[in-house]
Amino acid sequence: MxxxxxxxxxxxxxxxxxxxxxxxxxxxxxxxxxxxxxxxxxxxxxxxxxxxxxxxxxxxxxxxxxxxxxxxxxxxxxxxxxxxxxxxxxxxxxxxxxxxxxxxxxxxxxxxxxxxxxxxxxxxxxxxxxxxxxxxxxxxxxxxxxxxxxxxxxxxxxxxxxxxxxxxxxxxxxxxxxxxxxxxxxxxxxxxxxxxxIENWADIGNIKPQPFPEGKIILEYAGNIGRVQGLDKVMDMLPEDVELHFYGTGAMEKKLEERKRKNVFFHGPYFRSQQNEVLAACDIALVTLQEGMYGLGVPSKTYNILASGRPVLFFGPKGSEIDLLIREEGIGYCGWPEKWDRTTLIEMGRKARVLAESMYSESVILDKFLKAI
Structure with missing residues (x-):
């Protein structure tokens, strides 16, 4: 040294x-x-x-x-x-x-x-x-x-x-x-x-797969509840037999709460150290990228979702990095699925964790930085 x-x-x-x-x-x-x-x-x-x-x-x-x-x-x-x-x-x-x-x-x-x-x-x-x-x-x-x-x-x-x-x-x-x-x-x-x-990495050391919940299928959004995430449109299309849980805060939080949907829940902000329990509370996690954002940003939260052994429901530009990743690896859906099946989600989650460990661990990604610079 x-x-x-x-x-x-x-x-x-x-x-x-x-x-x-x-x-x-x-x-x-x-x-x-x-x-x-x-x-x-x-x-x-x-x-x-x-x-x-x-x-x-x-x-x-x-x-x-x-x-x-x-x-x-x-x-x-x-x-x-x-x-x-x-x-x-x-x-x-x-x-x-x-x-x-x-x-x-x-x-x-x-x-x-x-x-x-x-x-x-x-x-x-x-x-x-x-x-x-x-x-x-x-x-x-x-x-x-x-x-x-x-x-x-x-x-x-x-x-x-x-x-x-x-x-x-x-x-x-x-x-x-x-x-x-x-x-x-x-x-x-x-x-x-x-x-x-060089992609973002998954925190596979601190985020571990947990058992899936029971009962209704739970879709979760964790992060900034802002204006550009299109979360109001997600609520509009949400099936009645699926629950949507929000973790985080932001400019659109109150407006979405005011809709008072029976199958939508708000849990407020959370710390990074709580990510494991937050991500374990769902069957599938929501990631959005506004249309027009192709190539202008990559939602980093995706990789910790993979670490948690959960599949991803993605709404965003076709051909964007997360869209390609989900389609190529079979670890979620790009758009609403035709039907919700927990057995399928569990298998997608298993594949997501394997991918996080093999391709997107912190050691793998940091090694790319060490070689690049």
Missing amino acids: NNITQRLWIVTELFPPDETSTSYILGEIANAMVQKYNVGVICGPEIYDKRKKLDVNNKFRLHESIEIHRALGADLDKNTTKGKALSFILMSRRMIALVRKHVCAGDKVLMVTNPAPMIPLMARLKKKIGFELNILVHDVFPENTRPAGLKLPMYSLFKHIFDKAYTKADQLIVLGRDMANVLEQKVGKGENPKITI
């Missing part, structure tokens, strides 16, 4: 002890990278959303050798478009100042695509300083604003700026085959950056 001299900087707004999924993923990547690099992190404040309670059962620990430099947070309402935009700009300015201060020529950088303004800022700084730039693409801006219903002023100008910025990277790491297709079109022909597919 003491003989490692090559510097790797991880640049991300979200990082532990914050408990968002992005924070957890980047924290585990940082821990893995100490095998090869002298790891430093440039990130935002310790907690992204101060209104949320911390999970006292969170067992994540960061390697003691990792050096962290944090930018001051922006105390703005990130649930409004204006507040989120201002927060992105302020956080980007503060983080890029830390990059200028600490990153040197010959260093390697792994950055994630949040906050979005960091992408063109880092592309410009790469040329000036002379570091290697690897971008982990979780979101594709500005294309992702359109499915969300946001009218971005000067959209074409922003797209030109970001398309050019992506071409300056040495490597783009994407979450799925659909995202690789979108990025290939985005960077165009010529001396393009390398595009590498």
